[in-house]
Amino acid sequence: MTVNREIHLASRPDGWPTPENFRLVSTSVPTAGDGQLVVRNVVMSVDPYMRGRMNDVKSYVPPFRLDAPLDGGAIGEVVQSRAEGYAPGDLVLHGLGWREYALLDAGSARRVDPALAPVNAYLSVLGMTGLTAYAGLLEVAGMRAGETVFVSAAAGAVGSLVGQIAKLRGAARVVGSAGSPAKVERLRALGFDVAFDYHDGPVRDQLRAAAPNGIDVYFDNVGADHLEAAIAALRPHGRAAICGMIAHYNATEPPPAPRNLALVIGKQLTLRGFLVNSYGHLREQFVEEASGWLREGRLHQDETVVDGIENAPAAFLGLLRGENLGKMLVRL
Amino acid sequence: MTVNREIHLASRPDGWPTPENFRLVSTSVPTAGDGQLVVRNVVMSVDPYMRGRMNDVKSYVPPFRLDAPLDGGAIGEVVQSRAEGYAPGDLVLHGLGWREYALLDAGSARRVDPALAPVNAYLSVLGMTGLTAYAGLLEVAGMRAGETVFVSAAAGAVGSLVGQIAKLRGAARVVGSAGSPAKVERLRALGFDVAFDYHDGPVRDQLRAAAPNGIDVYFDNVGADHLEAAIAALRPHGRAAICGMIAHYNATEPPPAPRNLALVIGKQLTLRGFLVNSYGHLREQFVEEASGWLREGRLHQDETVVDGIENAPAAFLGLLRGENLGKMLVRL
Known part of the structure; x- marks a missing residue:
């Protein structure tokens, strides 16, 4: 059985987070139920707003739970599908990053087309x-x-x-x-x-x-x-x-x-x-306009890419310190 | 010749203003030129925003000048008119308060009708x-x-x-x-x-x-x-x-x-x-709606009225200290 590694919140930071606030945990790869997908994450996003979710305060998104995996934007490749319209090899955008394998309800995934734009773009410039x-x-x-x-x-x-x-x-x-x-x-x-x-x-x-x-x-x-x-x-x-x-x-x-x-x-x-x-109604117009700028070479997104789930906390800490140029991503 | 008394800015306050920042000055009643009115002010407004104008800083209205009369909303009775459509006894709303007599270009005055609402209302609830x-x-x-x-x-x-x-x-x-x-x-x-x-x-x-x-x-x-x-x-x-x-x-x-x-x-x-x-475009709608509420007795404006131009600085200082209930006015 393949191992699934994920990053848990080990403790809540007071001020600047440290590596000790995170824990790398090995678990097993989940199994899809009816209407579900299992994906192997290929890339995940770390974002400044995640810092707020590490505090135990009511906000617009619930705080991360202690001793449970963090989450956030990611792109995964379907490895098991029990949902209509999805087959192994499909790439989907979803909200369960910070882990190598994710179990998704198909309704919470959005298909991405690598022919239209580089996969990372769906987490950054087109996302x-x-x-x-x-x-x-x-x-x-x-x-x-x-x-x-x-x-x-x-x-x-x-x-x-x-x-x-x-x-x-x-x-x-x-x-x-x-x-x-x-x-x-x-x-x-x-x-x-x-x-x-x-x-x-x-x-x-x-x-x-x-x-x-x-x-x-x-x-x-x-x-x-x-x-x-x-x-x-x-x-x-x-x-x-x-x-x-x-x-x-x-x-x-x-x-x-x-x-x-x-x-x-x-x-x-x-x-x-x-x-x-709150601005999802602009998504279609935005993607159309931004895709055009990208095709014409008039819009650029720098990326800082870190490799490996075990380095995701370091990527996040680096982001908070401003060590990134452009979008900070973790390749899994 | 009648005396015209006015309040000058004697010095700029640092922090809370004091009576020493003001000076009561006696001068002569002005004479109307072509297209002008001379009015005897009957009531004037003191407002918190005037505090900002006592500082020598660029803002949305120019600062008050030192050794010159302050200004602000007032209602005056025309005593001399060289402007078409205005006759002695007419009441006008204008921006040259803090003085007993004011010289106005007729275009800067707005007629008020005491039959429609009490005169003070044009400086407060309807103003x-x-x-x-x-x-x-x-x-x-x-x-x-x-x-x-x-x-x-x-x-x-x-x-x-x-x-x-x-x-x-x-x-x-x-x-x-x-x-x-x-x-x-x-x-x-x-x-x-x-x-x-x-x-x-x-x-x-x-x-x-x-x-x-x-x-x-x-x-x-x-x-x-x-x-x-x-x-x-x-x-x-x-x-x-x-x-x-x-x-x-x-x-x-x-x-x-x-x-x-x-x-x-x-x-x-x-x-x-x-x-x-910036909201003058709402004035007509506002006056119509507010007049209705006033007629129906559903809208009330408290007034705190002080008498005499010589007491205008005290009225203003009292306003800054919150001594007023509702609109602070000075009756001249």
Whole structure:
């Protein structure tokens, strides 16, 4: 019998997670019941939002359970099917990552076609990551052609797509912040008009230099000083789509920013938090538009790929530390 | 020649303003040029937003100038007209308060009809104050029937109207906070379902007790701990209309709240600052609806009236300290 290895949550982190919060557990490969599939996962996603699920707090998704496998986006190859329409060898997108083999109700799987796009793309640029960037920028923040856009964590999976989609949709100026010279370099290659390293000085000052006339849209992945700087830079009727606040996730004390929140009144700003699962109605339009950009070579998704289920915790910890360029994936 | 007395800004406050920041100046009554009116002001408004204009910072309205009269909403009786359609005795609403006589371009004045509503109403419930409440609640926050609404500074001019309009438009539950037992009592009389005194304990705890199932809409006049409490209480897809942050206006250090801002993501909250001058397109609809409520005795605006231009600074300082019930006005 083949062994199925999976990653369990061994303990809940207080502040920054450590390898000790995870446990590699060997178990047996499941057997499909009626209407079910067993898949061998080929690639899985690690995402910043998973940090929140490691806390035992009520949120929009239930917290991960202790001593049970984590979960998240993954692509698996069907190895056993007792569901109509699925046969061994089929590839499906589903929500049970962090394990080598997964047992799925067929209704919770979505078929992916490797002829249309590389398999990884369904977890990144054509998947939740891409839709997050697209919906947040265009629907939540309502970016219009000719506007100036600032995105934080811009070399990350979502951020790098936000900047590129902004340019493709006619933004006049796109500014990105990132955490290393190499990332800044990459952002320039991806077409960002200005990119800066937030280690080089106060974000507020660097943003003012990058967009002396202010910004219209801020896509927030960081919170804290980045959000404060954006509020200072936003022009009247500016909008911020709040996608993530990675600076807050591992803080044991909440960051004090933004101290300038009262500016939202006089500038009539809108700050709007969002979750991609509220924007499924845009998926079809998004996939069509993004597929076109991909075919034309106008949209790029960097990937940082780690090998082996045993390295999934390290991949996740690296993601939280910003060690990834683009989408962080684990190949199983 | 009649004397015209006016209030000048003598110095810019650092933190809480004091009487020394104001100066009563005697000057002469102006003379109308072509297309102009001279009015004798009968009543003027003092409003929290004026505090911001006392600072020398660029904002949505220019700062008050030093050694020049302050300005703001007022109603004056025409004493001299060189503009077609205006005759002595006409009453007009205009923006040059803080003085006994004002020289106006006729185009900047709006006629008010004392037969339709008491004169003061044009500065309060049927004026900017009422439209602020109406537009903020219904347009900015998009309140729908059946929702739960929380408003801070609820015994103030805007807040008391927000709560009442919420009930009139079908809110299931309206909660208000205020700063004294008498105000809390008044809110109950005005139809608020729950009212509490923010001195009685943490706003967060009192709000949780007042709305155990959370709130859908927050109308913010205070900022700081009130906004933090509201963010904690808002249900998924909740909206906050940010009208004012009086707790911030006189703070020499910005209040640290809200420390829980990251909740906007998972709950998909919208925080939106607004200024009433962006909602002029709602004025006609608002006046029609509010006039009906007033005629039917279903909408009430409390007034705190101070007499004499020399007492206008004291009225304004009292407003900032929350000494008013409802709209604070100065009768000249």
